[in-house]
Amino acid sequence: MTKEVGLSHVTVEFGDYTAVDDAHLTIAGGEFFSFLGPSGCGKTTILRCISGFQEPSYGKLLIGGRDMRGIGPNKRPTALIFQNLALFPLMSVAENIAFPLEVRGVGKKERRRRADELLELIALPGQGDKRVDALSGGQKQRVAIARALAVEPDILLLDEPLSALDLKLRQHMRTELRAIQKQVGLTFIYITHDQGEALTMSDRVAVMSRGKIQQVADPATVYNAPATGFVASFVGENNMFEGRIAAPAGPDGTAEVDLGLGARVRVQAAPGLGAGEAVQVFVRPEALEPGGTAPNRLTARLEKVEFEGAMRHLLLRAADGTALRVSQVNTGGDAGPGPDAPVELGFAPAQAIALPPSELARAG
Amino acid sequence: MKPRGSLSAFAERNGIPVTLYLLTCVGIWVFLLVLLPQVTMLDYSFRANLPPSKVGGPEDVYTLEHYRYFLLGSSANPDGWNALDIGVLVKTLVAALFVTLFDLAICYPVAFLLAKGVRGGGARLLILALIVPFWVNEILRAFAFRILFGATGVLNETGMMLGLWEAPIDFIGSDVALYAGLGYAYILLMIFPLYNAIESLDSNQLEAARDMGASWAQVHRRVVIPYAKPGIASGCTMVFMLSAGALAAPQILGGPSNLWFTQLVYQWFNSGGNWPRGSAYAIILLVVCVGFVMFMMRVFRVSIGAIGR
Ligand SMILES: Nc1ncnc2c1ncn2[C@@H]1O[C@H](COP(=O)(O)OP(=O)(O)OP(=O)(O)O)[C@@H](O)[C@H]1O
Numbered sequence: 001m002t003k004e005v006g007l008s009h010v011t012v013e014f015g016d017y018t019a020v021d022d023a024h025l026t027i028a029g030g031e032f033f034s035f036l037g038p039s040g041c042g043k044t045t046i047l048r049c050i051s052g053f054q055e056p057s058y059g060k061l062l063i064g065g066r067d068m069r070g071i072g073p074n075k076r077p078t079a080l081i082f083q084n085l086a087l088f089p090l091m092s093v094a095e096n097i098a099f100p101l102e103v104r105g106v107g108k109k110e111r112r113r114r115a116d117e118l119l120e121l122i123a124l125p126g127q128g129d130k131r132v133d134a135l136s137g138g139q140k141q142r143v144a145i146a147r148a149l150a151v152e153p154d155i156l157l158l159d160e161p162l163s164a165l166d167l168k169l170r171q172h173m174r175t176e177l178r179a180i181q182k183q184v185g186l187t188f189i190y191i192t193h194d195q196g197e198a199l200t201m202s203d204r205v206a207v208m209s210r211g212k213i214q215q216v217a218d219p220a221t222v223y224n225a226p227a228t229g230f231v232a233s234f235v236g237e238n239n240m241f242e243g244r245i246a247a248p249a250g251p252d253g254t255a256e257v258d259l260g261l262g263a264r265v266r267v268q269a270a271p272g273l274g275a276g277e278a279v280q281v282f283v284r285p286e287a288l289e290p291g292g293t294a295p296n297r298l299t300a301r302l303e304k305v306e307f308e309g310a311m312r313h314l315l316l317r318a319a320d321g322t323a324l325r326v327s328q329v330n331t332g333g334d335a336g337p338g339p340d341a342p343v344e345l346g347f348a349p350a351q352a353i354a355l356p357p358s359e360l361a362r363a364g
Numbered sequence: 365m366k367p368r369g370s371l372s373a374f375a376e377r378n379g380i381p382v383t384l385y386l387l388t389c390v391g392i393w394v395f396l397l398v399l400l401p402q403v404t405m406l407d408y409s410f411r412a413n414l415p416p417s418k419v420g421g422p423e424d425v426y427t428l429e430h431y432r433y434f435l436l437g438s439s440a441n442p443d444g445w446n447a448l449d450i451g452v453l454v455k456t457l458v459a460a461l462f463v464t465l466f467d468l469a470i471c472y473p474v475a476f477l478l479a480k481g482v483r484g485g486g487a488r489l490l491i492l493a494l495i496v497p498f499w500v501n502e503i504l505r506a507f508a509f510r511i512l513f514g515a516t517g518v519l520n521e522t523g524m525m526l527g528l529w530e531a532p533i534d535f536i537g538s539d540v541a542l543y544a545g546l547g548y549a550y551i552l553l554m555i556f557p558l559y560n561a562i563e564s565l566d567s568n569q570l571e572a573a574r575d576m577g578a579s580w581a582q583v584h585r586r587v588v589i590p591y592a593k594p595g596i597a598s599g600c601t602m603v604f605m606l607s608a609g610a611l612a613a614p615q616i617l618g619g620p621s622n623l624w625f626t627q628l629v630y631q632w633f634n635s636g637g638n639w640p641r642g643s644a645y646a647i648i649l650l651v652v653c654v655g656f657v658m659f660m661m662r663v664f665r666v667s668i669g670a671i672g673r
């Protein structure tokens with residue numbers, strides 16, 4: 001059975017520091033939901049609220065519609081996988097996995113049977129008698145998942161569980177986690193500061209900054225239509241230009257914007273942005289195209305070309321000093337423009353967005 | 365001892381003078397302060413008790429007389445066993461064990477709170493509050509306990525004033541004062557090993573266990589205590605050894621009928637004027653205590669090396 005998790009205006013304060021500021025969202029049963037944000041933005045604190053180690057200072061936490069205030073972590077239908085896994089080093093792998101059953105008074109035989117079953121699920125059959133220290137990082141990871149699943153939780157909470165693994169293993173475990181989630185059908189609430197992880201695995205992502213939730217949406221929307229300047233610059237690479245609305249958005253949802261670097265472009269904008277208002281315009285590096293026929297045009301000087309195998313990145317500088325980044329698929333052969341050459345860039349209105357200025361946005 | 369390779373490596377890194385200095389210090393410590401006195405005592409315990417004039421004479425031979433005496437009593441003893449002295453030894457061990465368990469029961473929660481419960485400044489204050497009372501010297505503390513527990517002491521006065529009991533209770537005669545005094549005297553030696561052990565336990569493991577549905581009792585039984593076992597063993601060993609070997613507290617706080625084994629040793633050395641027998645008794649106490657501790661560590665599967673951690 002799956003239960004939805006509701007955060008109703010949850011605020012957590014430590015002294016006069018607000019770690020989580022008015023988080024308000026609902027996570028559906030069976031969903032793979034991620035909290036994405038930089039270090040220290042309050043992700044772990046939210047997870048600790050859901051698991052019961054931290055009571056919200058204000059607001060309510062609901063699981064399956066029930067207010068969880070005063071209900072301890074051992075009484076909630078959640079299981080938390082810690083940032084450092086927190087396996088018990090003095091117990092064998094099987095004992096670790098069966099610990100939740102042991103404390104519920106399940107008999108030894110049955111515990112062993114369940115542990116073996118779960119070991120099967122995490123693709124470590126027959127390794128139950130090993131010491132935890134004898135396992136590799138990825139195997140420990142899977143044991144931690146099995147142990148959490150042994151609780152038979154409705155909701156699995158994962159706190160950056162892959163951060164300690166090397167890149168290859170991390171990518172492998174992403175697929176594996178997603179597969180396990182599909183198989184067991186539980187709600188996964190996943191925390192990460194790695195946008196790649198959040199985007200590839202999640203049904204929906206909540207992007208956080210300084211305790212505030214900036215946007216809750218599916219990965220494509222977060223990437224293509226960021227709600228705030230922070231989201232636009234934190235998720236993926238982005239070019240940012242300061243500008244001012246020249247003509248507010250019409251029925252087609254695009255507005256005309258005068259860019260600081262001396263060009264007038266047509267970009268996506270919220271209808272609320274009136275003429276003369278300062279905005280930040282974001283254009284993805286892959287949306288900028290040298291030459292081409294797109295209506296919005298900029299010129300900049302090429303400073304450097306970064307070669308990265310499948311991709312090639314052009315680093316340019318506009319006349320007013322704004323740095324630009326253009327990413328191209330490497331098609332081979334073509335050497336591209338030479339250094340110091342003036343390059344004309346074009347981009348489509350649908351691929352650029354104007355947002356109210358945010359101090360949290362940093363130029364891509 | 366370290367293998368020679370590491371010693372020469374140490375000498376290379378820190379220079380010959382430093383190495384020699386360290387070796388000399390360790391040598392003096394081990395030989396002069398630890399080995400020599402014990403070996404002398406051991407030697408003494410096998411000698412006859414002779415006046416100075418006869419030392420080195422024909423009567424000065426090695427003998428098991430003192431050990432025989434401990435087991436069988438004087439040759440005039442009809443029932444065969446030295447029930448009195450053996451009884452005192454057994455009682456001392458049982459009492460020391462009791463003091464140890466009592467301290468463990470008190471110190472475990474305190475150490476756990478210190479290590480995991482209170483944050484930063486609070487812990488430092490608590491530790492200070494634990495240490496400072498030990499600046500009061502042992503004798504003074506023992507007499508203070510005597511006054512506290514005496515027939516007209518604070519405890520009896522308060523109890524009677526509140527109507528809890530009518531006549532003064534003989535806390536000293538019933539050894540309550542002794543146990544309290546001994547228990548208190550070694551509390552730090554129990555708390556610090558426990559604190560050290562528990563402190564290094566990853567707090568996430570406590571939370572993980574809680575999260576998986578364990579009650580606090582289960583968290584302690586399955587996670588904290590197994591992890592802290594070396595610390596528990598180390599604390600218990602120290603408290604046990606020191607209470608079994610205590611002299612001042614039993615002397616001052618013990619009831620008139622209660623003899624601590626160390627008091628027997630003291631009597632042989634002092635009023636009895638029989639140093640070899642005193643030595644034999646001291647050696648017996650040492651050997652029996654060490655044997656007992658080893659046995660207990662066997663039972664609880666703690667290795668000797670773990671205690672040093
Ligand atoms: N118990 C606490 N007391 C005081 N401040 C705390 C406490 N727990 C967290 N904080 C503060 O709250 C903020 C958010 O912490 P949190 O652990 O939620 O961040 P995070 O997003 O998980 O970061 P990371 O990615 O580094 O794990 C931090 O600034 C942290 O210092």
Ligand SMILES: [Mg+2]
Pocket residue numbers: 043044045083159
């Ligand atoms: Mg965190």
